[in-house]
Amino acid sequence: MLKLEKVNAFYGRIQALRGISLHVAEGEIVAVIGSNGAGKSTLLNTISGMIPARGGQIVFAGRPIAGLPPEKIVRLGISQVPERRQIFSTMSVMDNLILGAYHRYGRDGRQAVERDLDFVFEIFPRLQERIGQTAGTLSGGEQQMLALGRGWMAKPRLLLMDEPSLGLAPLMAREIFRVSGRLRERGTTILVVEQNAHAALALADRAYVMEEGQVVLEGKSSDLASDQRVQKAYLGKATTPPSSPSP
Numbered sequence: 001m002l003k004l005e006k007v008n009a010f011y012g013r014i015q016a017l018r019g020i021s022l023h024v025a026e027g028e029i030v031a032v033i034g035s036n037g038a039g040k041s042t043l044l045n046t047i048s049g050m051i052p053a054r055g056g057q058i059v060f061a062g063r064p065i066a067g068l069p070p071e072k073i074v075r076l077g078i079s080q081v082p083e084r085r086q087i088f089s090t091m092s093v094m095d096n097l098i099l100g101a102y103h104r105y106g107r108d109g110r111q112a113v114e115r116d117l118d119f120v121f122e123i124f125p126r127l128q129e130r131i132g133q134t135a136g137t138l139s140g141g142e143q144q145m146l147a148l149g150r151g152w153m154a155k156p157r158l159l160l161m162d163e164p165s166l167g168l169a170p171l172m173a174r175e176i177f178r179v180s181g182r183l184r185e186r187g188t189t190i191l192v193v194e195q196n197a198h199a200a201l202a203l204a205d206r207a208y209v210m211e212e213g214q215v216v217l218e219g220k221s222s223d224l225a226s227d228q229r230v231q232k233a234y235l236g237k238a239t240t241p242p243s244s245p246s247p
Contacts, residue, residue, distance in 0.1 A: 001026040001189050002047070002158055007056035007066075009039075009046045016042040018213040019056070024158065029180070029190045031204035031221065033197045033234055039213040040193040041083055044160045047191075048080045049073045060158065075103055079156035083163045085147040089136030093127055096135050096146055100153030108155070119186075120149040123179050141172035148176065152183060159183065161192040165199060177203050197234035201225045209234070 002024040009017040016039050024030045032040050045051045047058060049070040058066040065073055079100075088096050097120060101113045121128035124145040130138060135146055144164060151159055161180065165173035177199055184190060194200035201207055201221040209217035209230060217224060224230050 001061055002191065003057070003059045004047070005057045005059075007046060007058060008054045009042055009051050010054060011042075011051075016051075016213050017046060017053075020210075020213070020215060021056075022208050022215060022218070024189060024191050026157075026189055027184070027187070028206065029184055029192065029204045031200035031207040032191070032193045032210055033195070033200050033207060033230075034210035035233075036195070037212075038210040040210055041162050042213075043210070044080060044162050044191070044193055047073075048078060048160060071103075074154060074156075077157035078160065079151045079154035079158075080160040081147050081151040081162060081164060083166065085143045087135045087143055087146050087150070089134070091135055092132050093135055093138070093146060094131045096150050097127075097153050100150035101155070104153075104155060112155075113153070116153055116155060120152060123182055124149055141168050141175075144168060144172070144176055145179075148179065152188070156188060158189045158191065161190060161194075163194060164192065165194060165196045173199060197230070 005021050007017055007020045008015060020043060032043060034040050042051060046053050049065070049068055053066040057064060060076060060078060063076070065076065088099065097117060101116065104113055126142060127145055127149060130142065135143065138146065148164065164176050164180070168176065173196065180190060180192070180203060192200060192204065201224060204221045206219065207221045207224050208215050209224065217227065217230065225235070
């Protein structure tokens with residue numbers, strides 16, 4: 001569904017992505033893990049058109065999308081749940097969700113949008129309880145639910161999730177990842193960037209490890225979780241030294 005080949009991206013003169021190549025197959029959940037400053041968020045922002053790609057190719061569903069404006073990329077079927085939610089804090093929960101589907105009314109019709117709204121309230125009943133509440137007054141976990149629900153309301157083929165567990169209590173983070181699995185069951189392919197390597201590798205089918213704007217490791221999540229380099233750098237597990245022979 002998505003393929004990047006040797007993609008570069010810059011902030012001014014600073015190169016943030018260095019020849020990134022990766023792919024996401026339809027129906028997969030793919031994770032990108034790495035430390036702060038590795039380029040993970042830049043990767044998602046480049047895919048969604050917020051940051052221009054310089055060189056390389058980005059192909060979505062067989063169509064080159066590098067250079068397209070973000071609103072056109074959304075219409076093609078890519079939606080992003082941004083880091084730190086970026087909800088419309090002065091608007092109600094309902095208005096935030098409806099804005100997520102703003103481009104669908106002419107294409108899909110009101111009934112289809114309302115069915116998807118019902119699904120959001122099914123997976124996040126707390127949002128229905130707060131439907132008229134101003135979004136900025138929600139708790140951090142509720143705001144993350146709202147950001148994810150708003151992203152789903154675009155009915156994307158590919159959902160980009162940027163640090164969905166950031167700042168959340170462990171119980172709420174587990175709920176966000178559980179719901180991500182349910183979205184996959186409804187046909188949504190997911191590319192998730194996450195510092196919580198434990199959670200990301202448990203959720204995803206495959207994963208990439210980024211360092212300094214480059215992919216340094218890739219493979220099945222289960223294989224990366226057992227890789228000593230990943231364990232030492234991202235999973236908090238020190239490599240066990242070989243035992244000394246008995247005298």
